[in-house]
Amino acid sequence: MFTGIIEEKGQIMAVVPAGDSARLSVRGPIVTSDAAHGDSIAVNGVCLTVVAVDDGVFTVDVIKESLDRSSLGGLKEGSAVNLERAVRADQRLGGHIVQGHVDxxxxxxxxxxxxxxxxxxxxxxxxxxxxxxxxxxxxxxxxxxxxxxxxxxxxxxxxxxxxxxxxxxxxxxxxxxxxxxxxxxxxxxxxxxxxx
Incomplete structure (x- = not known):
């Protein structure tokens, strides 16, 4: 779950198409400060699972469902994106309940x-x-x-x-x-x- 309070503006470092899916590498020093494999980070409001983290850049796989329902398919190297880590249970809910499941x-x-x-x-x-x-x-x-x-x-x-x-x-x-x-x-x- 997310709050809709953006933690930082990140940048797309690479987009690698993989058939009907894609792999994105995203620069985000704040959201990667404590990120690990399996964590959730919202990229422009889409909840994605971290598959790798390296020196302020995280990598995620984006499946066809997410590409079809969102604007992520239009991202390219250099695109700016909004980033937010999943909220912890002991944090304030500053915005509203955001699932990261784009409608x-x-x-x-x-x-x-x-x-x-x-x-x-x-x-x-x-x-x-x-x-x-x-x-x-x-x-x-x-x-x-x-x-x-x-x-x-x-x-x-x-x-x-x-x-x-x-x-x-x-x-x-x-x-x-x-x-x-x-x-x-x-x-x-x-x-x-x-x-x-």
């Missing part, structure tokens, strides 16, 4: 700079719209954010200077693809109610 992708539709913040609007896949609520939580590329507005096919978020500076959101351009994970609690509530 789909969205496209940045617009970006309006403010005095010290930016307002961003993203497409919203129809099958996910019922899980997104104004003032609810959403994870975009692994970042825990609050939904400011929502309609049938889009939603908005506002980004503070810290988020703009310390995550990939500051560099995001209109038309860019991002990973989204809706609030898992909403999905469980829907399933429970449907069973009644």
């Amino acid at each position: 789909g992708t969205a496209v940045l539709r617009s970006r309006e700079p403010g005095e010290s913040w930016d307002n961003l609007r993203f497409s919203l896949p129809g099958e996910l719209s019922r899980y997104v609520a104004e003032k609810g939580s959403i994870a975009i590329d692994g970042i825990s954010l609050t939904v400011t507005t929502v309609d049938d096919d889009s939603f908005g978020v506002s980004l503070i200077p810290t988020t703009l500076k310390l995550t990939t959101m500051g560099e995001l351009q209109v038309g860019d693809l991002v990973n989204i994970e809706v609030d898992v609690i909403a999905k469980y509530v829907e399933r429970l109610v449907a069973g009644q």
Whole structure:
């Protein structure tokens, strides 16, 4: 489990295609400081398992399911990525419950700079719209954010200077693809109610 509080902005060092999967090497000195084989690190919100760590770089295998549901297939050497280690049971849950199980992708539709913040609007896949609520939580590329507005096919978020500076959101351009994970609690509530 993750919190959506990004620990560092990392960099893709290598992408090695392997048929319908890929192996990524990612530079992340903070997240590798205590990382070991088998640990979970979220890369742009996708929970991946560390298979090797060497001098601030970790390696992960990305299977077809993850490539199909996320934007990871578009990463290349030099791409910036958001990184977060799995939360320990004795840590504060600073953001919201993020599983690292991406529900789909969205496209940045617009970006309006403010005095010290930016307002961003993203497409919203129809099958996910019922899980997104104004003032609810959403994870975009692994970042825990609050939904400011929502309609049938889009939603908005506002980004503070810290988020703009310390995550990939500051560099995001209109038309860019991002990973989204809706609030898992909403999905469980829907399933429970449907069973009644």
